[in-house]
Amino acid sequence: MTVHAQQWFWRYWFLVPIYPYRDRRTLRQEMVKDTIWIFDQVQGILYVMVPIRMTVVKLATGGLLVYAPVAPTAECLQLMQELVAVHGDVQYIILPSSSGLEHKVFVGPFARCFPTAQVFVAPGQWSFPVSLPLSWLGFPANRTQVLPEYACNAPFSADFDYKILGPLDLGAGKFTEVAFYHPRSRSLLVTDIVVSIPADPPAIVQLDPYGLLFHAKDNGFDRVADTPETRRKGWQRMSLFAFFFRPAALEPVDTWQSLREARQAPDRSRRAYFGWFPFKWNESWERSFAALRGDGRLFVAPILQALILNRAPQETLDWATDVAAWDFDRILPCHLDAPIPTTPRQFRQAFTFLEPPDPEADAPTPEPEPLPEADFALLRSIDRGLSRSGLVPGAKKI
Numbered sequence: 002m003t004v005h006a007q008q009w010f011w012r013y014w015f016l017v018p019i020y021p022y023r024d025r026r027t028l029r030q031e032m033v034k035d036t037i038w039i040f041d042q043v044q045g046i047l048y049v050m051v052p053i054r055m056t057v058v059k060l061a062t063g064g065l066l067v068y069a070p071v072a073p074t075a076e077c078l079q080l081m082q083e084l085v086a087v088h089g090d091v092q093y094i095i096l097p098s099s100s101g102l103e104h105k106v107f108v109g110p111f112a113r114c115f116p117t118a119q120v121f122v123a124p125g126q127w128s129f130p131v132s133l134p135l136s137w138l139g140f141p142a143n144r145t146q147v148l149p150e151y152a153c154n155a156p157f158s159a160d161f162d163y164k165i166l167g168p169l170d171l172g173a174g175k176f177t178e179v180a181f182y183h184p185r186s187r188s189l190l191v192t193d194i195v196v197s198i199p200a201d202p203p204a205i206v207q208l209d210p211y212g213l214l215f216h217a218k219d220n221g222f223d224r225v226a227d228t229p230e231t232r233r234k235g236w237q238r239m240s241l242f243a244f245f246f247r248p249a250a251l252e253p254v255d256t257w258q259s260l261r262e263a264r265q266a267p268d269r270s271r272r273a274y275f276g277w278f279p280f281k282w283n284e285s286w287e288r289s290f291a292a293l294r295g296d297g298r299l300f301v302a303p304i305l306q307a308l309i310l311n312r313a314p315q316e317t318l319d320w321a322t323d324v325a326a327w328d329f330d331r332i333l334p335c336h337l338d339a340p341i342p343t344t345p346r347q348f349r350q351a352f353t354f355l356e357p358p359d360p361e362a363d364a365p366t367p368e369p370e371p372l373p374e375a376d377f378a379l380l381r382s383i384d385r386g387l388s389r390s391g392l393v394p395g396a397k398k399i
Contacts, residue, residue: 048212109139125168221278
């Protein structure tokens with residue numbers, strides 16, 4: 002194993018066996034001078050890669066708080082130790098979600114690297130197929146506790162306020178999101194609830210551009226040059242995949258046809274899935290991406306819109322209204338673009354998809370354009386299937 006590979010090696014990759022498997026590179030960026038840093042890695046399936054992010058905040062009295070840890074590779078820990086050497090040890094580690102396995106899996110290993118840090122988890126933690134104690138999932142039993150209901154009771158209340166959404170009952174599991182507000186920097190930290198998509202691929206995704214080039218191909222026989230334009234094309238298609246699974250602009254290819262074509266593909270390496278390319282894009286994909294991205298707007302991910310938050314619309318809207326009472330001017334989510342310059346009003350507007358139209362409004366406030374309904378077809382179908390099965394509570398209307 003090369004020196005670089007040792008630095009990137011994630012020994013527990015098999016617990017969530019998704020790309021990039023055992024080799025996870027880390028990029029650190031300073032968001033607020035000497036106060037907030039983000040650590041980006043990537044994760045994905047079929048080269049549909051999106052950034053996954055940890056946020057580190059310096060506490061006013063010294064030491065660091067870590068929000069949503071990423072894989073503690075040697076490279077990641079070296080970058081952390083550089084901050085520890087200047088700003089003090091890690092005091093608190095936060096798991097701000099109950100349903101995100103891609104966040105939960107890193108907390109125990111990360112906490113073991115900082116043996117004096119206290120671990121706080123969002124309420125409503127669960128595991129599948131059997132609900133296990135957190136200590137069985139690698140969390141340090143003597144240092145792990147559930148976040149208090151009210152931020153004033155947390156030991157870091159001098160630095161942060163927070164609001165808990167949920168736990169929302171999803172039948173087989175629960176959904177919880179904890180938004181942290183850092184008044185000193187006017188920053189809002191969230192996990193999955195809102196995102197924004199950059200037009201160009203993030204720096205962490207470009208460290209290994211193979212996935213970008215793979216999705217820039219129009220078919221399995223296509224050879225693409227590695228240019229900024231090609232990378233941008235691959236990123237934008239990748240984003241549609243990530244959010245809608247099967248957007249309207251994506252046309253599946255017959256399985257047997259795609260397998261026959263794979264035998265004649267110019268690249269039949271394992272990395273190219275042996276030439277298999279089971280889909281094609283129609284000409285509307287660029288319009289679909291433009292509608293999804295908007296002008297770098299803030300929005301709630303489609304899977305949350307169609308499958309989760311619609312099961313508790315009033316609770317979600319009340320939570321979003323409470324969060325919007327804070328005076329923040331940037332959002333740092335755990336995925337995709339960061340920082341997102343925004344206002345509390347724009348944050349609240351991202352949830353208007355849950356609200357019924359008001360026919361008595363004299364002059365309705367301009368609202369963000371809804372995401373294209375055609376791209377929701379697969380998610381709506383999944384939603385109907387889950388509701389009919391009775392495994393998940395049905396969607397509600399206000």
